[in-house]
Amino acid sequence: MKSKRIVVIGFVGTQLDGGKGGGRWEKWRPTVALTQHEDLVIDRLELLYSGRHGDLAELVGRDIASVSPETQVTPHQLQIADPWDFEDVYGNLFDFARHYPFDPDNEEYWIHITTGTHVVQICMFLMTEARYFPGRLLQTSPPRRQTIGDAGSYALIDLDLSKYDQIAQRFSREQQEGVAFLKSGIATRNARFNEMIDEIERVAIKSKAPMLLMGPTGAGKSFLARRTYELKKARHQLDGRFVEINCATLHGDGAASTLFGHIKGAFTGAASDRPGLLRTAHKGVLFLDEIGELGLDEQAMLLKAIEEKRFLPVGGDHEVQSDFQLIAGTNRDLSREVVAGRFREDLYARINLWTYELPGLIDRPEDIEPNIDYLLAQFGAEHGQMVRFNKEARARYMQFAMSPAARWVGNFRDLSASMLRMATLAEAGRITDAIVQDETTRLQRLWRPYAGGNIDQGDVDLDAVLGRERVAQLDLFDAMQLKAVIGVCRQSKSLSDAGRKLFSVSRSVKEKPNDADRLKKFLARFELTWDGLQQTG
Template structure:
């Protein structure tokens, strides 16, 4: 038969007692040997020999009296502070690592009735994580302590998969969490649902940064907020949800918006400003379009992520903020790194949990449930019930899920479409005629001409004189200049590859001369759109 081995701590209070009167008290460690349905083959008794050797001798003698077949091994264990969680956990962990377990021959239990509450918690964690390869053993006194009674004994198995109702409860909770991340929409796309399942696990177990990639309107901001709501529901983030689109941060104001400033830091700074990073302390910060951040802001953000500290603009004293970051982008950040527009070390910090949200055109099977969701949301917000008639709904879905529907704006396009039809619906019914008008509007919208070239405003009629090659190249140069803070920064980005091959370089002068070929200068192109 397999041996039964119990590891337990000497109860300095519960196990105490001398003289014959001690047998009138229930003592948990002694009671381990008194149960007819639990044969104790070996007891590993942990104690501080310098302080409790005398008590240990009494307890061991009494166990030998009630259970002669039990082998007792005493282990000297010194705890400087039995209520120090870190110290107790480390001591017990070291004991278990050094212990020669033989799980194929012996069954192991840890006696959690004795020891401080801190020790009991540590035993629980060590058992639940399988560092201790056994089960918890709980003993309790008899109802009437009139001497000689063993009390009760219960084995607690932390393998939750053995408990059907608990397992079902956890599974139901997981489904509810995933439903929250999907806004209650019964999505059908297999890849998207699989991604949401992993995000739910990561969101509840990790505070590491998360990177959400995908086209504009794919739902990055919505998903980030749902992650925050899930973590808030589980009491993991007591702070706020703070959101900013980095594409709106321009010039000197970008630093101040993110990191705050002190009074007098620059002209117009009449009072201190906390900044978004401090506002997100103990909460979640969502930086959408993070690829639009300048390199200086990227460097400050990296330090804030790694050290939880940063300097406000104009400040000489660091401030702290412990926040979780979710970043969103519709850009290829690897390409941005190669072009010198994004810091490689910051991308490495963000790239631990990266998820690409597919566009609506890649999830055509999810258009129908999202259509129902958008219509229900509009009805709830406007306090007016609106619905499709059967023919109108079939017509809209046939178009929406077909190849002619481009959905360039993704869920923003779908939401706007539903809002227009619901607003124009008579008597709360969306008819086929209204759907046909909307489909014509969407088709025209997706066929809209491309945005005008910035060269039209800069060169006017002279654009027609440019060779096609020069026009394409100059348009890209002007767009880089428009989003750069200085001539030097634009030059570094444009000549990132070739500058590595020259011994000395002046990117600003090189760019200035290039622009001059077309009669342009920095002042003209820096604000081009």
């Protein structure tokens, strides 16, 4: 097998590679010395230099030709004005790498990081680590005792080799710590939720783009938004505050004033200037919960603020600036709101880059137990008393919590309130079977208005859904059953939610119930779809 040609890419060392007269051969010069190793043949040296060091690059090229005539030296002038300016150096190296004709099938690339400023060396490392330079890092060192003709030593660093796994493991541990932080240390077991948190951790550290958190009330959108902010702040990603507002509380003219501020005299009652929440969140995070409740005018102003980082306060003639990261929350399907004309399409497109749907508690039954442990530990830390279930009480509560009778309408808010009540009533820190029995009765009473058993079929017009001819071909049994199913679908937030209501008994005996798939197949018998039913509802 033919060996690959060795190609070195490196900067000329303005100090180390320099020298005049014959005396320059009496010192170690890293770029020249690299070609003096008897056991190494450098086929080509891509010698980078900034504009004012062309003469030195030419001298180094001549000296290499005298000691290693088989090495081809190709000088490259980079337009670096300041070798200590990170943006200037990285930009020039990026342009060089983008246009360089790399041929990894026939050539092996070594990236020399011994010469150049510290900024140059860091940029060379980053370019190699990101694979813009598809090679290995090369470090050269002088001989221990200065001897004429001693080339010193060299070492190759392959960032892909297992010997550098410890470095990679540090980043892995840091990511794991970030994920655990976002979950508050709760050992969640739901695979879908854990995968989502893994990605949010990576996005939070690398991106300042808007983030959209979808999910039902109480699913943890506000909690996750704040933890994301705290993670970014701990990693020095931002300096500002976490500012939160529920857009459902913003009404009329006060909505724009609350968000964008106003100037004195802008309207009756505006006795002084008000900065507004967007400016308060400068260099921080603005969490707009229930963003779907914003009016269209406020949506237009928000879009400009996100894209341009500037906006007009109410009544103002001069724009103000605020560089914030937006995290939005909603329990609505914003795509449908766009179709209905209640949400701006351009704003939705802007905030829909990183979208995550938080599953409700009923979709994460395996996470009920670790959240119970977390909530009880939290109660104990706040009140200075450890609270635990006795064995029978825990088994009774878990059986109820994971049964079809537990609706968890408020999701984790319901669970948190339930734990708080039982922990408060626990004598000597023990939650007994009697306390659990009273609590489950209380929860069932609270959820009674949300029971899906009483379905009003009177509003279901099968003729409008299927057409009169098709309805005439149905047995009365099928027609009554279909009307009941459509009634449940129209009272449900999602296909999965409707499926859980319809199959609440049979799903309990299945190891992996797929209610949505069962419902989808039932509707398909009548050539119906979930989306189609929502449009005809």
